[in-house]
Amino acid sequence: MMKICIACGMPMENPADFAMGDPDKDFCVHCARQDGTMQSYEEKLDSLANFIVRTQGLDKQAARDAAKGMMAQLPAWKK
Ligand SMILES: [Zn+2]
Incomplete structure (x- = not known):
């Protein structure tokens, strides 16, 4: 059965x-x-923001804002 990572939303299919x-x-x-x-x-926000900078070419601050928005949807970070 496929699970979704609670921290980044990635589908996890293989061990x-x-x-x-x-x-x-x-x-x-x-x-x-x-x-x-x-x-x-903070660690996840940093790595996700860096990923967005690399893949979407946003500047660091815009990437951090985008990462925060994404993370707010994920079970691990819901308050
Ligand atoms: Zn993950």
Whole structure:
């Protein structure tokens, strides 16, 4: 069964997509730290903003705003 990463929304279909290759985890390999715990909001915001800068060519501030909007939709960051 496919799961959606709670922190970035990425579909996780294969064990390799999951943090530590563990399908019981609710977040993906991109949202995990080296030790297998989930990244903090600030860490994820930073990496997502950098990704948006690379892929969409936005400036850093616009990318951070866009990342905040995306993250607000995801279960891990809903207040
Ligand atoms: Zn993720």
